[in-house]
Amino acid sequence: MKSSFFKLFPAAILAGSLSLHAAQQPPEPAAPPSATLLAQCAAPFRDNAILQQKIKLPVWGMSLPQAKVTVTFNSQTKATTANKDGSWRVVLDSMDAVRLQSVNDSPAGKTMTIVCEKGGDKAVKIINNLVLGDVWICAGQSNMAGVMKRAGHPKNYPPNSINNAHYPALRLFAPQKNQWLVCSPETAVSFSRVAFFFARRVQRDALVPMGLIVTAVGGSNIESWLTQAPYPIGKNHKKLLAPVVGYGIRGAVWYQGESNEKDRRDYQPKLESLITGWRKLWQQGDFPVHFVQLPGIKQSSTDNPAGGDGRAEIRQAYVETLKLPNTGMAVTIDIGAPREHPPNKYDTGVRLARSVLQKVYGFNNLSSCPLYTKHVIDGKTIRVFFDNARMGLMVAKKEGFAPPQPTPDAKLQWLSIQAKDGTWHWADGKIDGSELLVSCKQVSEPVAVRYAYTQHPNGHLLYNKDGQPVSPFSTIGYGPKPTTP
Template sequence: MKHCLNLIIAIVLLGVGVPEASAELRLAGIFADQMVLQRDQPIPVWGWAEAGDKVTVILLDQTKSAIANEHGAWSVTLKPSEADSHCRQLRVESGEQAIVVNDVLVGDVWHASGQSNMAMTVGAMAKELEPVAKDIAAAELPQLRFCRINEPESSKPLSDLRQRATWSVCGPKTVSHFSGVAFYFARRLETELNVPIGVIDTSRGGTPIEPFIPRAAFDSHPTLKKELELGDREDLEGIWKLPGGVRARDANWLPGRLFHSRLAPISRLGVRGAIWYQGESNSGVQEDPRDYQHKMRALINGWREAFGNEKLPVYFVQLPGSGAGEGWPYLREQQRLATDLPNTGMVVTLDLDGAGIHPPNKIDVGERLARWALAKDFGRSVPFSGPMFERQEIQGDRVILHFSYAESGLMVADKDGLAEPRETPQSELEYFEVTGSSGKWHPAKSTIDGKKVIVTSETITSPIAVRYAYAINPENCNLYNRDGLPASPFCSRPELLSYDPKLP
């Protein structure tokens, strides 16, 4: 498909001079050339004009009008449209003014957010992974569109973006600036579905989860309530000292602040779902990962409420082993516990090679996220999850572990770089531990029995719980299902885990 003419969004005056600012017709800042609108959902279009003015919106074969209210706000909702790869024009008119948005496609729109591992670009990946250069050269993918929102924080929800958004068409000259995770996620979806894919990236490096949670969702747990109270007072030290709190370094870390500026202004826009990669800044040096599962649920439920979709799919990434700190094992478990929400899925990344806090292999991360979307949202028959602990069965000195997503059976395997995992039947399962009534954890022997794992220990003859891969950087975690996806770290009785951060 040839690229459509890329024009800058502009106000077109029909035979008159520039109107007064109060009478200026405006369209919400997320609407810009090269954007993607969500298919198969009502299409909201909104903006501002002189109070009482009639505003008409034209898209495809639809025309709809509204009257600007006493504050100048107007909005219309167009009927759902099927996916459309042809370049269309969105036109908004009021009196002698018109706004034209060119090169509009209709497909699936996804939010991508979190911190620096979501923000890490394809170009940054290419510096460490040679195969990425080939992907950049082959990235002539005009159905992929990316929008990066970099708004600074705000103490209150904003009605519009401070700076008009810019959408970019994916190509060899632009793809290096896109989120690596989001690019490989979107590329897989576009390949499988053959529809336009739009990604809105609102991530910000170094931030905890709190600034991305809507204010209303902080009412869901005592720790969150206290964080919001302290955040409203901008008491950074108080949030840091709070059990289950976070080391807030500046206003960008405070509750709701980035949701207010980056997501609230575009919350009316129709989207298919969201992907999320965060956790490092809730479990770093002198940071307390306790209660993260409640924060994760608050984020998901808060977004669903704000976006008007109680079933919004949200797929997130569990922390890797690379660059890990002492709080990471606990936070990984907290992330696993948050998967109890419907229409969510978690990608395990412990088996991906890397060094430092930004492992470069975002290819597998994006592909694994896409598997969840393809299976759950589009009914594709693709494996989408590695084994997830389901329940334990204690028989004397043995603990029998049962897993979901183990229908294909379990195996011991090794993953080398970007290659598919390779079964290594002669290798022993690693990183299983068992505990008894003393609460002390001991290394255990573990063997696969079809879809189950049997755990024993010469030290513990009356076991009460098992944990797997509970280490800062558990290299060579080698439990997989036969679909080639890794098992999540887990503790069979999470209440036995404790974390005592070195708070100030």
């Protein structure tokens, strides 16, 4: 017997959730809506919505059992008959978005009409001002949930970010409010800061309407968002994501991990399960999932060249997850803060956008944050190679929202080298174009290198010439698992 949860959200069934959760208890039944002939559509189908372009687009909802349901949109008409429980679903043919002239362009909205008929009665539902574009799930905990606000501190985002927010083709859906907001100076205050700057940059370059579905809860752990064995179905998935499962999307961005910091390397299988679980539910293939590698927090000791403290391992867990197809990562070690909730979400959003623009939208000339790829030991020196560094590397220091300023005479900080006997030593780094030469006078037989592999690396750090920070790395991966907590 199906629970009313699945009656409300038949797309979850169609996406295979019943088979995925066969060994688990289904969610607690939700109170079913009062049966009416008038179509009751799934949560995101509201006025001002962005509908996903370039895919076969499912539309679903509830009516009376056996009612004839006819959906008309953008010169298409699709009809079906409601099931015995009143649920219905149609699939519209793929459609293309209209390319924007600028981020301030106001695309003409279209109307979706849903006619339900039974026993000579007819009920007509109209959904207005719909625009085709790209829809992104924006999920995580408080650093994703935090909103712009009008009276923002100048450290929070660049001046005039709110006053200039006339972006009619940028829209936000918050499941808690069950409505779409069209971006304007009046509504932008309610947008997630990370999501806002992410979408604004993607839209500026790709000139595509952008829809954001923000499902983020302060203090939430990753377990609350998981959907498949061996983990139980998470409460935030049930409450916030389940209602939108099946709604056409382009991809997802994820900023979470603070509440799982103590998981260290054990965060990786959970993040992998999150991504593969969402992909199974949506049944849109391996859609893009890009995530934020946690920023620095508190303070790192300068007496520990081996590193591995604090957030070092969980950051490596994000790197390890990049083995999954269609994933990407924004590095934020240089915009951390002594406490949680670093104020600068502007650079976080932009770096996520650069990763997505490069890997999803085909902007191949746009670099994202460089990652370690390989190393070669040559006598007393280890040569380290990176991607996204074809224009070269630099030592630089970042302050506020301004691009990092090159500091060619400064020593690269938080760079260490391991000797053959297993001891670690602070090292010297010499930039050779897009490669880094690492050595130490006290080490004649080096075997490994680590960079920024610590709680809060700051100061003079490594960037590519486009100002994108190099991710922390360890050429031996996590290394031996600590024997103490």
